Amino acid sequence: MGSIFKSLSVIKNPIKSFVGFIEANISVLKQCTKQRLITEGQVLHGHLYKIGISSHRHVAVKLLIMYLDFRKSAEVDQLLKDYDGFDMIVHNCLISANVDWGNVDEARRLFDEMPERNEVSWTALISGYLKYGRVDESMWLFQRNPFQNVISWTAAISGLLSNGMHLNSIHLFLEMLKSGVMPNNVTLVSIVRASTEMVDFTMGLTALSLSIKLGYEDDVSVCNSLITFSLRLGKLEMARLIFEKMGKRDVISWTAILDMYVEMGDLEEARRVFDEMPERNEVSWSAMISRYTQKGYSTQAINLFRQMIENGISPNSSCLSSAINALSNLKSLHPGKSIHAHITKLGMTNDVFVNSSLIDLYGTCGNPKDARQVFDTITNKNVVCWNSMISAYSSNGQLEESKKLFDQIPTKSIGSWNSMVTGYLGNEQYDKVFEVFNTMLLSGQTPDVSTISSVLCACANLTSLHKGKNIHGKAFKLGFHHDIFVCTSLVDMYAKAGDIENSKRVFTKMPEKNEVSYTAMIQGLAENGYAKESLDLFEEMEKNSHIKPNELILLAILFACSHCGLVNKGLDYFNSMETVYNIKPNERHYTCVVDMLARSGRVSQAEEVMSSMACEPEASAWGALLSGCRTYGEEEIAERVGLKMMEKKAGGYVLLSNVYASSGRWGEVMETRRLMKEKGVKKSGGCSWIEVRNKLHLFYSQDGTHMDFYFVLDLLKFDIVSSKMNSVSPSMNMKIVINEGKPCIMSIKGGKRGNLRPTKLGFSRLCYSYSTQNPMNLRTLRCCLGKENGGVGIGNRDGVIIVDHGSRRKESNLMLNEFVAMFVEKTGYPIVEAAHMELAKPSIKDAFHSCVEKGATRVIVSPFFLFPGRHWHQDIPSLTAEAAKDYPGVSYLVTAPLGSHPLLMDVVDETIKRCLSHVAGHADECVVCKGTGKCRLH
């Protein structure tokens, strides 16, 4: 606002030229519109009226645009009345305003009633149709447009792009080139965006080459779009190079590069960039805040949000929704509520992003009712709102409600299905997970990596190897077998099902491993009795990766130590948790250590650890301690502990009564049981299930369908070899396996929580990260991309020095040769030699000399496919100049690099030829050619 008034003060000062005076006013009006400063705009209008220039045509048009933008119909009407006659410009303004308001048909009516139209009228309407997905009407007009210029071509190209018609937009681009219209920077931005969205590296390089050829190399927008292109295709180094070499950068460049550091996992560096940015807009703020949120740094996100408010920047909907997301990560309902109130005050209640975040917030904070209230107020619900509401219900156990809602979704997205799947998964209704999954497949919806991971997680929890292998096959068919999330789920599934060999196999083959994958493997090894291997893997991880141990890995490590009796080593790890790994042990770590000590007979030490806990011990820790007492006959401790537990949870009573029972003190057993009854403590029911012929049979211990061994055996007759029966009860983890046809019970010590399942938690985190992240992430993209699409090889032809980059692929060689041929034909230069990029520096000189020795008097050095780090710009011309020093009589030319996409090849060739013919004409004076008309003279 300050700058606006500064400009105003300029206006107050006498300005010599009238044109300058008008110009200054117009620019301020433009700013008012852009920054949505309605009051300032109106004040200025009054002032302009007073000094008598408000009816100046150019001023009046700006005023009109301003009031149209603010939707002040009374003012608009007044202006139109004062304006003498509807000229073409006013008409065009009205057309584009109506497009902005969504009244495309009205815009068309205005267009039709115009006595004559110009290129602006046509373009406004063509792009208007495209904005609302009316592609056919737009193309109909486009083909009849008598004024086809760059802008209308670009409008059509980018409009098609926004409608997801990438290939069509490229074809349109080709037609444009064919028709002889040269692309400008905006066109090139669209083509780069098309390449980005099609994940087509070669196409992007071609666009890049063309940009350089046409002299848009230093255009900020083109470079910005190229940065985004490089980032989305995983070429982080390329993105950084472009950024660094940019002569001028704007907020967008900075915000894009901030994102690069986030992609690299370096949030600190990203923050440094953020702090260093010369200019920030609400997008930069929201980028940083949302990235903090995404990566789980919720507190930082909130702090930054606060800082932004303190800096007087009004948050846009994106910031608000990120902040709310951060709060729901932190489960901070109350600050969330106050933001909600604020949003209501701001009148931003109809933003789908904000609303979805609010639904998530209320959902995760256990208020599905409030979530529903938000949901019901949304007038333009999109599928994300529906999905959030479904998750809100299922995360609160209201699965019927979520199912009901799910059935009502007008158009289900993959996210809708995934919400259902993760909902059932989170509520441990694994049979339902499969049910939904199967329905999904039947409906024709292809699962994504998130679905597959969740379903594998269900397999893992059911220890269902058969189903798991089946899903593994599906994952393979879908091409997900390299996906880090799917692989991690596979590692976990195989480990949980006891198939440690396959688990290890998947893990070893993973192209990339993260914290969660290591957690799954380390945990899997530990739980399957491979304690030593588990510890080895941990050490290897510490040595060879940058992964810092998390609390779950440490839990697994403690578990492993406990299981191979490495009590002292385990204690060492435990004691170094805070000092070395900076992780505060939680109750589960304590349980593990208590268990470890109690098991090895160090019962009193275990008791000490228990009493030193800062947090509330888990029931299973008491259990472990008591079991230790039982095993080692520490009745005194047992009693002391037992009394402490009397007020505690149900499991405590049971364990206590078990302790008494095991030492034959039946009176105390009865007393404990009586106390339980009296206090209404109920041991929650366990559940067993068996999977026979792909069908799950469930048994509950307390509802009369108690597992009947005869019934089970009867079932097993059908399928005795492949079946496996499992049982997990909340307090005793009991596994029943069919061994040589006989069911036998394998009791695993400890309860559900005491069973220490870090991976399970690990996976709930995994599911979360999917729900907030686009599953088609960089990693996936990188896999799609395959091998680097480098450049071309060397053709050892006489004449032109071609400097290229990258691999020596055959097809690229062909392209190079074609290019060389074209060059020769166009320029008539003799061909002498080509040099490979890796050898370029030393060999340019040699190649140059060789050209001259073979009689060349004119030499072209043309880098092919160079990375946009301006190697060619910086090194090649100077190297060439260096080489040329020895031959003052020889003229030379360095051209910009070229890239060629098969689709664009022919037409781009033509275009480039056009550029080159110009270049060639100036060859004798040119050192660096930046394209048509942009040759820098020697």
Place this chain on the structure above:
DNA sequence: CTAGGGTTAG
């Protein structure tokens, strides 16, 4: 000096 096309976050 007035009207039409684009790039950053979710």
